[in-house]
Structures are given as structure tokens and as C-alpha cells.
Amino acid sequence: MEVPYYKETRVEGKYVPYGLLETVLKDYEHWYISEGFSEKLYPIPLYHIGEGKKCILIWSQMHGNESTTTRALLDLFKLFTQEGYPFNNCQLYIIPMLNPDGAIRYTRVNGNGVDLNRDAIALSQKESQFLRDTYERVRPDFCFNLHDQRTIFGVGDKPATVSFLAPAVDEDRNVTRVRRKAARVITEMNKYLQLSINGFVGRFDDSFNPNCTGDQYSLLGTPTILIESGFYPGDYQREQTRKYIAQALYVGLSYINDNKVGTEGWKHYLEIPENKKCFRDYCIIDDRNPQEKIFVQLEEVLEGDRIVFVPKLVSEDEGKDFQAHKTYLLSEICPWEHCDLHSKIPYILDYIRKEVENI
Ligand SMILES: [Zn+2]
CATH class of the missing domain: 3.40.630.10 (Zn peptidases)
Structure with a gap:
């Protein structure tokens, strides 16, 4: 048809x-x-x-x-x-x-x-x-x-x-x-x-x-x-x-x-398979220790006449058993040093914020 x-x-x-x-x-x-x-x-x-x-x-x-x-x-x-x-x-x-x-x-x-x-x-x-x-x-x-x-x-x-x-x-x-x-x-x-x-x-x-x-x-x-x-x-x-x-x-x-x-x-x-709440927007995996990962979810905020996507860290309480629409290794975001995933969270959120500025 x-x-x-x-x-x-x-x-x-x-x-x-x-x-x-x-x-x-x-x-x-x-x-x-x-x-x-x-x-x-x-x-x-x-x-x-x-x-x-x-x-x-x-x-x-x-x-x-x-x-x-x-x-x-x-x-x-x-x-x-x-x-x-x-x-x-x-x-x-x-x-x-x-x-x-x-x-x-x-x-x-x-x-x-x-x-x-x-x-x-x-x-x-x-x-x-x-x-x-x-x-x-x-x-x-x-x-x-x-x-x-x-x-x-x-x-x-x-x-x-x-x-x-x-x-x-x-x-x-x-x-x-x-x-x-x-x-x-x-x-x-x-x-x-x-x-x-x-x-x-x-x-x-x-x-x-x-x-x-x-x-x-x-x-x-x-x-x-x-x-x-x-x-x-x-x-x-x-x-x-x-x-x-x-x-x-x-x-x-x-x-x-x-x-x-x-x-x-x-x-x-x-x-038709059942819907599951199984995704988050971003996953960032620590290259040195792949067990260590964080998830980031984009929140939609109205600013003037457009929607701005604001990255928010997903709480550990929500678990870690998600898939992500986009996955990064930590080294792709912080390439210049051996860095610790958790200490870099503000930097990671800022990185994603810039990436989604014009989506
Ligand atoms: Zn509705």
C-alpha cells in the first residue's frame, strides 16, 4: 500500500x-x-x-x-x-x-x-x-x-x-x-x-x-x-x-x-512486543573500568519560543541496567588525561549540553 x-x-x-x-x-x-x-x-x-x-x-x-x-x-x-x-x-x-x-x-x-x-x-x-x-x-x-x-x-x-x-x-x-x-x-x-x-x-x-x-x-x-x-x-x-x-x-x-x-x-x-522503560539518552562508560558508567537524560525546558534540552545525571537509584540512544567512552569526551568518571560529571554534562544545543 x-x-x-x-x-x-x-x-x-x-x-x-x-x-x-x-x-x-x-x-x-x-x-x-x-x-x-x-x-x-x-x-x-x-x-x-x-x-x-x-x-x-x-x-x-x-x-x-x-x-x-x-x-x-x-x-x-x-x-x-x-x-x-x-x-x-x-x-x-x-x-x-x-x-x-x-x-x-x-x-x-x-x-x-x-x-x-x-x-x-x-x-x-x-x-x-x-x-x-x-x-x-x-x-x-x-x-x-x-x-x-x-x-x-x-x-x-x-x-x-x-x-x-x-x-x-x-x-x-x-x-x-x-x-x-x-x-x-x-x-x-x-x-x-x-x-x-x-x-x-x-x-x-x-x-x-x-x-x-x-x-x-x-x-x-x-x-x-x-x-x-x-x-x-x-x-x-x-x-x-x-x-x-x-x-x-x-x-x-x-x-x-x-x-x-x-x-x-x-x-x-x-x-507487538511490550514497551519497556529501558532507555536513557546517554551512557558514558569509563574505558579503564567498563563496569563504571553513568547515564544522562535530557530534560526539555521551554526558553522563549524554543525547547532547550538540558542534560541531567540519572540517579544511581534508578539502576544501571539501561540501554542508551548514544554511548560514549570517557576518553572520547576527556581525551587528555586519565580521568575519574565521577569527578568529571560537570564536564560531561557540559559537553552533552553543547552537543544538543541545536538538535
Ligand atoms: Zn500523553
Whole structure:
């Protein structure tokens, strides 16, 4: 299957504040239908594309610092504009940014410090209420719940560039019919991704938490597909990953469009290996004593209108049993002397800080 891709080049990099999104969305006003408002009163626009019988609700960036899937949705908007909307049997309801307050401040939580993905029962926040109202109004046949995951997630010896979940609906994690239908669609998306990123796809932990939106909507009877965009080697801004997400979404939507989605074949979902928290960004190994190593993790800090990656030493309490996206021997960083790893930590952090200045 040839999957078309167009990039909405006006939005690039991890920091996608509401203002930038608003500028780009002006070009797609013909799909705008209504909007909600965040706790800090920023608009949360909702778009409607297509007229088919099957209804699909898609939302992104309910965590404000998770913009990869928002960029992927803009890429789909661009694709539908360039080539026409291809899904005759499906209508899409799309909320590109559920948490504009968090997006502006580059935080997971909303303007009141609440994690919207733990608010599916309480519905204490305007954003959660808007999503739920939209859900009730649309009565979707499928939902797509779009997120980013940290660079610590891996699948075997590879980073988890994309992870999927068909959320649980009970403590025992029974794979009910609703879950199987979500798993069936995931199977198709995974099959496609394996062609380009073989081994980089994971299955997310399915512990049940009805406060999470995906679990709650699955419980209400709607097959819900959680997608976590993750790290691809070298791609800290997740510009590679956005393409994989846009294409995987296209494949998932095509499958729903072209088929009466049943449960046959859903078990291939279980063949996707589980995500593990097995990576850190950097490992530095002492050449003279390879048992001695430290790990460094990059923290994202918003400075002005860009994200700065700040290297932080990983505490020994977290263990030493990690893989790393990049490994150095100490002598590569400190070539001029026999130096002791631990006494050189400030120097090493500074070295990495310079290396990641413009990633
Ligand atoms: Zn998230």
C-alpha cells in the first residue's frame, strides 16, 4: 500500500503553542464547526471532515507538551487539501489541540495543573467537559487518542518510535469485543509501520484506569486506539516520527473506511512486543573500568519560543541496567588525561549540553 504524505511545513519542532496552530488552521476554516474553551479561555477548535456513515473522533495534545501527533494531524489536513478527502465511508471529528494552556507553557497538565488524562470521570476541567460533550454528540464508532511518550521507552534494543494500546475496560484486562476491534485496527497500522521501522513499534502497558480517557471511552463501548509517538534515533524534535504517525493514521482510517471492522485477526496485536522503560539518552562508560558508567537524560525546558534540552545525571537509584540512544567512552569526551568518571560529571554534562544545543 502506497501511503501519501504531505508535510505542513509551517509547524516544525516540538514546541507548538496555540498561536502558531491558530495561524495554520486559518487555511482549514472550511472544516471548522465549533469550539470549546480551556480553563484559561483559549479556544479548542473542532473540525469535521467527510460525510460517510462511520464517525471517528480524534483528539491530540491533551498533554500540552506532546505535539507530535498534532503535527501529524496538520499533515493529514494538508494531504486532504492537496489530494482531496479519500474516505467516503467515514466522517472525522478532529480536535487538534485539546490542551492549549499546557501547549503554550509546554506542560503536560492544563492551566490549573490538572492532568486531563486522569479527569475522565471527574470531568472537573473545561477541556475534559468539552471532549466528553463532543463524544456524546458525535457518538463515534472509533476514537483515536493521540500522545507522545518519553525517550525512555524501548522495544528490545530499539527505541519505541510508535506505541499502541487498545485500553483495558476492567481490572482483569479482559480482551473484550470492543478492545478486539481497536486491536484489529492497530494490527493494520503496525503491519504498515513494520515496513519502514521494523522493530520500532511497541505495545503500551494496559493497566486499567477508568480516569484515563481511552479506558473510559472503551468502557462506554467505543473501540479506542491510543497512539504514543516516541523517539526515533537522532530525532529529538520528532519530525521523522510525525511522518510515521500521519501515515499510520492514514492506514488505520483506510482500514476502517474499507472494511466492516470485526475481531478476526486481532491477536496479531499481542505479537507487538511490550514497551519497556529501558532507555536513557546517554551512557558514558569509563574505558579503564567498563563496569563504571553513568547515564544522562535530557530534560526539555521551554526558553522563549524554543525547547532547550538540558542534560541531567540519572540517579544511581534508578539502576544501571539501561540501554542508551548514544554511548560514549570517557576518553572520547576527556581525551587528555586519565580521568575519574565521577569527578568529571560537570564536564560531561557540559559537553552533552553543547552537543544538543541545536538538535
Ligand atoms: Zn500523553
